[in-house]
Amino acid sequence: MPVLLLVDGSSYLYRAFHALPDLRNSKGEPTGAIRGVLSMLRRLESDYKAEFRACVFDAKGKTFRDDWYPEYKSHRPPMPDDLRAQIEPLHEAVQAEGWPLLAVEGVEADDVIGTLTRLALERGWEVVISTGDKDLTQLVRPGVKWVNTMSEEVLDEAGVAAKFGVPPERIVDYLALVGDTVDNVPGVEKCGPKTAVKWLTEYGTLDNLVANADKVGGKVGENLRKHLDFLPLGKRLVTVATDVALPVALDDLPARDDDKAALRALYERFEFRGWLRDLDGQGAAAALASAGEAAVADDPPAAPGAHRGAYVTILDWATFDAWAAKLDGAALVAFDTETTSLDPMAARLVGMSFAIVAGEAAYLPLAHRGPDVPHQLPLDEVLARLKPWFESAAHAKLGQNLKYDAHVLANHGIRLAGIAHDTLLQSYVLESDKSHDMDSLAKRHLGLTTIPYTDVCGKGAKQIGFDEVAVDRATEYAAEDADITLRLHRKLWPQLETLPALAALYRDIELPAMRVLLDMERTGVLIDAFLLAQQSEELGRRLMELEREAHDLAGQPFNLASPKQLGEILFGKLGLPVVKKTATGQPSTDEEVLQQLADDYPLPKLLLEHRGFAKLKSTYADKLPRMVNPKTGRVHTSFSQAVAVTGRLASSDPNLQNIPIRTAEGRRIRAAFIAPRDHVIVSADYSQIELRIMAHLSGDARLLDAFAHGEDVHRATAAEVFGVTPAEVTSEQRRYAKVINFGLIYGMSAHGLAKNLGIDRAAAQGWIDRYFARYPGVAAYMDRVKAEAKERGYVETVFGRRLYLPEIRAQQVGRRQAAERAAINAPMQGTAADLIKKAMIAVHAWLPAAGLKSRLILQVHDELVLEVPRDELERVRAELPAQMCGVADLAVPLLVEVGVGDNWDEAH
DNA sequence: TCCGAATGCAA
């Protein structure tokens, strides 16, 4: 379990300044506080083995507490000049020691520590908080320790209770009562620790004490009553925030090695001679090796019109060693893999590229083939050397679509860790409606034109594998990819940081979801190929029969799969009426048309049947068995995380999110998705998720009420719209209501509803009017979201995901209305997507933590599919819904329905 | 050989 070590730098800085003697260097610069804080950091480093750490300082300027309470800390004398002078050099030194440093404007160090603590706990990490400030004991809980490195005091939950007389969760109540003279927050007059503990022991909580304030006797009781108005504010002031927006993620805080060159310079300036000797003791060579790290922070300015950086090819061990050392010391490394295949499960490494500083990158060729190939370093040995770096969470990596690179490395037995950033996801979160391939990103954000893949490998049938590309040419292309990725990150990440909700979405949902998807894709799903082969044969026979009959009816042979030929037969030769036309003006032969014609003519009915079977055979029965991976014996879909503009996932190669379910024949395909021996398939889907989100977003009282009481929402809608009691609703009425409810989610028009229900437009408008009359909150919401879209150009999900709607102000009515429908649909579809991603992250973390071997295998928008060992079934069935429902607290309850079976059809 | 259009599968 990773450990996060958080140091309250400001608290120590003040204490060190006042506690330590007035040390100065020969120039007279004060150095005592610097030395004090640094020695504390060194002690912590040896006391606690932490993979992640941060030293947090208060930033200059006001904080939100000053807005709440102008007197906050107002009594403090101005900072002594000798202290102020030490801040900047201390910050430099802290970073040189390998400590990520944080100072967030508008937020106190306490709140940064509180927020990081929460984030770490959510990931199941352990946290050690080092501070001289007792207020922070309020953060102590299982997995969180408070240590005072100056007094060497360590407190866990029991320790806090023993020291203060109240448990950590009551510390804020305690502080509100006692007050905090350090921060100028007044407490109840004459109420000290003794009285506060007595009251809290008697009444349990501050709220309860306040409720019973009239029962408290004595002079101090009177003081309490006088202070009642202030107590809520007092409590707010002493409560450490755990939800502030941070410019960094946990993954940005790996413990780094110290930067010896920078340290040397600083120690020399401060004249810390003992520590200088320590540095020298480690040898000049080591200091030299890491000198390059200092360059990390500064990029050379790009030459105008040319971005071709200094790209090197790694062909010998000396160059490799130099780069390996750089990778080890770098705060963040962009890397990219070149492979033999676009199929992630089949791809083998051809080479890798790395970039640490913009404009400088290296390509490491490993498996290029051909007559003029230079000697390449041996793949296995290189991977063995790099494996610890790839698998270290402390070494932060950056990439463009790292899920793919993680697959490639996994194919070689390496589990990529330390995934800190992904420019694909950054771009997706910032502008989901734009393209996210690297060539487009480079053009859009950097104004650079990159080498297209097809320039290197050609395209179509003449395309060659990357292993056939000449190494020089490969270096230009591959090193550029790593270089551009790094530059994109430098551009996109600051943009994200200015939008805290989006930064949180990226950090807390998209990046963690990527790891879940990687594991799901690698797990794959078992299918019964024999069953599908049987079905294919059967479908083939019925198709031949239908085709023969169709040709008989047409009086001539024709290709049933060709809409063009079919149209000529139906509307030309047989003279059937044209019902509607396609976008290009051709008479349409789609299902709706054929359905309509089937009432009066025999051929369309045959065609409908033929179409249905042909689809099942070619897309599913024939295709799926061909997609079985020979190595794993399973089908591995690929989930795209940056395709759907609403935030949904997309599945491809094969698409496992559109497996049939509506017809009996179709369900036989689904039945071929099976569990292995001694396992079952478990399907868990969110019930009515988008309608529930609509209730939450609109706040409509009737809709909220229906969900709160667990009603059948379509029946409830029918009762409202048709003016009957729920018990009186007929199945026909319920069907109408269901269509209306679905239509609402899609921003339906009267026309659309009329078509769907087979009624006239005026009647449909009547139902819509009645719906909105009964659910005025929904009507108001629809207007609100359209207005918001028009004003801002985008709409948002509950979690702040943005969907831009460039056409919302279009001149063309049709385009504008389409954008308005998207504006209504996107927040609901997008929020559902956010929720299930959070659920996937939660379930993926929970299963192994609970000692279970069950695995997530598929996600279908509102459904998670798991493969579960039979002996784990009861636990999974019992706990999975809570895992999925616990991801958000909406105004409506979330409901998850679980199904179990030997195959997906039975389970769903 | 490539790509748009038409069609249909899912939530």
Added chain:
DNA sequence: TATTGCATTCGGA
């Protein structure tokens, strides 16, 4: 003239 996707087939370029 209902939202978001992906795959298949045809057929013109």
